[in-house]
Amino acid sequence: MAPILVFVAFLATAVTEVRAAQCACATGNVNVRSGVGTRYSILGVLRVGRCTSFEGDRRYGWVRVNFKGRNGWISGRYVNIQTCSGSSGTSGSTSSVCPRITSRSEWGASPPRSTSKLNRPVKYAFIHHGASAPCFSQSSCSAMVRRYQNQHMNRNGWSDIGYNFLIGEDGNVYEGRGWDRRGAHTRGYNSVGLGFCFIGNFMKRAPNSAALNTAKALIACGVSMGKIQSNYILRGHRDMGSTDCPGTALYNIIRRWPNY
Numbered sequence: 685m686a687p688i689l690v691f692v693a694f695l696a697t698a699v700t701e702v703r704a705a706q707c708a709c710a711t712g713n714v715n716v717r718s719g720v721g722t723r724y725s726i727l728g729v730l731r732v733g734r735c736t737s738f739e740g741d742r743r744y745g746w747v748r749v750n751f752k753g754r755n756g757w758i759s760g761r762y763v764n765i766q767t768c769s770g771s772s773g774t775s776g777s778t779s780s781v782c783p784r785i786t787s788r789s790e791w792g793a794s795p796p797r798s799t800s801k802l803n804r805p806v807k808y809a810f811i812h813h814g815a816s817a818p819c820f821s822q823s824s825c826s827a828m829v830r831r832y833q834n835q836h837m838n839r840n841g842w843s844d845i846g847y848n849f850l851i852g853e854d855g856n857v858y859e860g861r862g863w864d865r866r867g868a869h870t871r872g873y874n875s876v877g878l879g880f881c882f883i884g885n886f887m888k889r890a891p892n893s894a895a896l897n898t899a900k901a902l903i904a905c906g907v908s909m910g911k912i913q914s915n916y917i918l919r920g921h922r923d924m925g926s927t928d929c930p931g932t933a934l935y936n937i938i939r940r941w942p943n944y
């Protein structure tokens with residue numbers, strides 16, 4: 685028995701030491717340079733929504749990456765560091781990483797009463813908050829999204845949940861009307877933009893980094909898939925109408941994001 689036990693113990697140790705690979709994913713088209721700072725030469729461009737492997741070093745706000753097999757540096761302002769999905773980034777190749785989207789059937793959506801198509805790519809990305817209690821797990825966020833849908837359909841009389849996507853502080857995206865259907869979120873602009881709603885109330889506190897990073901990745905993903913124009917305009921709901929949405933704390937953050 686002893687050799688088997690030792691072998692099993694070895695296997696368990698080996699498995700726990702495998703870390704998920706980390707990727708640097710571009711939130712806008714960004715130059716990859718040979719060193720830290722803009723005086724270094726440009727090795728190439730990491731396009732919006734594309735990812736390459738993060739090599740673990742950060743210096744003066746820059747991050748070190750493996751870019752097509754070469755050592756490169758990118759300003760941390762233009763990338764999210766996130767877990768690579770699939771085989772992305774593992775060999776220094778670039779890949780597109782879109783966050784996984786929790787489907788309507790997964791969160792238990794009611795079917796829409798009617799739908800209308802959106803002309804893509806859209807010019808605007810709008811940020812909202814639900815002004816509700818927060819959620820930090822897939823089950824509690826799913827329940828909150830069902831509650832939003834009930835309010836929108838039964839109290840407001842809309843055809844479906846208003847937002848195109850919702851983001852929880854569990855770090856997950858929840859599919860609302862999705863990329864291709866016109867939403868009900870930003871009066872006067874629903875036919876030219878997508879509505880992204882953070883679940884919770886962000887007047888006084890900011891969403892956690894999991895939610896913020898997921899939202900940035902989702903917008904970059906929309907650009908890389910041709911759903912959002914590459915020169916899109918990012919706005920908070922309050923920029924387009926008289927509302928507190930998306931909350932002052934969140935609004936102050938998105939004003940520093942690309943394309944605001």
Ligand SMILES: [Zn+2]
Binds near residue numbers: 812869929930
């Ligand atoms: Zn709003």
